[in-house]
Amino acid sequence: MIYDFILIGCLWMIFAISYFSQKKGFSYNNGKILLTTIPINEVYSQEVQEIRKNGLKSFKLLHLVFFIISFLPLLTKTDIEILLYIGTIFAYVISLGVLANKYIKQMRKLKKEKNFASFTRKYVDFTVSKEIDKQKLPIFLWLIPLVVFIGGFSIFGTFSDMELILFICLSTTLIAMIFMGLFWRRSKISVISENKEKNLYINKMKIIKLQNKIFTLVNFYSVLFLVLIYLQKMDKYSFLPFVGYIISITFFVVYIIYTINKIDMEISSNIEDDKFIEDQDEYYDIFGYKNPNDPRLLVPDPMNTGNTVINRGNKKGKILFAFSNILVAFVIIIALALSFEKDWKVEISDTVKISTMLYKENIKQSDIEKVELLDKFPNKRAIRMNGGATKEKAYGNFSLEGEGNVRLYVFNKTDKVIKISRKNEKTVYINMRTNEETEQLFEKLKNFVDK
Template sequence: MTLDLILGSAILIALIAFYFDNNTATKVKNGVVLGVTLPYSEIKNNEVLRIVDEYKKGNKRFFLIGIIIFFPISIINYPSLKMIYLFVWIFFMEILSYKLFGKYNKRLKTLKRENEWFISQARLLTIDTEVTRLKDKMPVSPLWFIPSLIISIIPIIMVIINKDFSFGLLISASTGLVGTITFMILYRLYCKKPTEIYSEDSKVNIAYNLIYKRMWTMGTVVAATVQSIGMIFVFLPMTLNSNSVVLLILSAVIPMTVILVGIYYINNKVTEEQNRLISTSSNPIYVDNDEYWFRDIYNNPNDTRYIVEPRVGYKMTYNLGNKKGRRIFYGSYIFAAILIIGVSIMTLRLDFKKMSIEVLNQIVKIEAPSYSFDFNVDEIEEIKIIDSIKVNLRTNGAATDKYAIGYFNVEGYGNCRLYIYDKNNKFIRVKLKDGEYIFISGTSKEETNKYYKLLTENSK
């Protein structure tokens, strides 16, 4: 149930992000709509508006399809298969999104070709020295990241000074810091983005680039702060022995929602202000680069930039016509594929490779995915069946509604090893002479009794 709530929340956020990302294609940006450059005089052409309207309806159907095809995840019993289904769902929605855009992008390009709505300039080579001189003053100060860095470090300090310190808990506490660093990297990318020239008037160019860099760098600062606060509220319930699923979900969903809304607002605001500047400029420079673009994929060997502003969507994109751009673009996909495959294999092992316990030559061997353990029977001080335990915190392990494997903080016992495959079953409590506790529960009452008998007979 908990995993379903978390996945449901994640999918809702992903769907909303998909929908608004697709919808940015309908907003006129520097004369571009649905990824096609049009003369400003034809933006309101009836045929153009009809194609845009049909695309909007298609995007709504896309949203509905996304909801429908996600429902089967609720009838899947294994967490690993749920995760794999989620990855497949995201992959399918990405393909569907590209097909949706490609269909209407192609129709608008055909309309443009039939009406010969071409703009003479193919590339922009103009350099505005005044804009170049002022480009480093356009982003907000990086000192604004200090609050989020301080907030992100608080959980790490709490873990280090805690007597139940563990490496797994330290990794969990570092999530906020990793998020802040990620937004700092995005900040640097926005800062390093080359200034662009859209008018022969330096004042217009300065204002155009200032709006973009100022708002997006401020956005990364706000996002870093929001996520660091959110991670605090995710982490604190763990240290306060609270198992509130609702609080955990809200702590993740609310910051993510705020960030997505912020991205949507900034994109619309930047586009609106930039369009206003260009439309009021007496000598704008129009550029037709359609041949180098498909959605957010840019391939222009004549452009030395490796990172560019997208025509569709919110994220920055890379120039595949540039060697550095290709390395980053393909490298990110390879990294994502390796990560997804690794997570899938790990979760499959946790679900389908069950625990086994055997005693060989006075050595108790507990075989479990990623958390195997063995000890001498002479180390056993006590073995007892108990009805229940209260797990306060996972410090380094895997846990779902069904099982808990690895290191956990258990109320009254401190950090313990858990090998629990049925949380509604009784538990074997093994106390070692060094004070460490091990809790064991098989997939059934019979399996638990079998392990209890095995351990008691060999510890006599």
């Protein structure tokens, strides 16, 4: 049951973050509604508001539907729930794209029919740009939180078991946070008025204040992550550090989304004239941004708060876009293969060979100390180092409390399990889909050892 609620909790987190992030696209932000540049005096016109409200209503209904669908994994007691989980995410992303694309097309059709004025002139305020550059934090300062974290870990941390896994997760997250700060540090200067003081105020809020907030949070998180590492070291079989990690990251994402939305609302409400809004509708589509005249690799996403999109208009962007999609597909394929792999194959001849897609054992008779048939798997806390762990089975490298690192090939619904103790090697726990098959395998292993 805990496994089910972990999956459902992950879905809810994806839906919630996506909802508050993408809701921005249905409101007027920096001259755009639904990726369409709308003149200021037309924003509250009946036609524009009707499309916006209908789109937002459908957007909310979509999330309600998928909230209900998220309970489907509870209806199955097999590993098909993994397929349901991945399928739900895919269906959600596709549905969201189709819905957004529908209302984007309606808004752009209205813009064309009404012949809304558009501006392509780009305004630059060099005075403000120079002043903002002076107030940006030096790039080397952004390395401080990473140095603090890695330095602290090197003092009391160890590259073993769960500490290593947690270290990889935390350091990767910290780097992502630093990257976000550096990305916003390089944000374009917004020109919303002919008043330089007003432009300076807006850009201080948009770039400097946001930069400082992210920098403060990253430094705080570098220390918090060390605390999580320390807690993991005190009890390596505890899941509390990972729970703390998920909660802290969720807070960071929600806070950043809230802060950026607030900044965007402030900028939008202070734009004085349409001439300060650059119409780039032709470069934005449902897949992101495609502008061959823009040398940037990543640009802010008008539809998703705090998100960035790849510029598919240049060569580097095309390569990164293709690579990221291939990587996602690869991860999904591997996850599905691990979840739906057939029974492990056991061959007994001169050695005992156990084969799965990723793991293989070749156990010599002389390496075996003892073979035992247990009535049930030891009631001890275990953590997965690598491998697969689903509702039906667990296989790969695990650490078992009181025994250390072991290799598992275990079907969870089978009571009996065989324990193969080896000399100077990991203990192997293995069973088959039924108790009868497990008992038959035990007799063969026992004969192999005794011969």
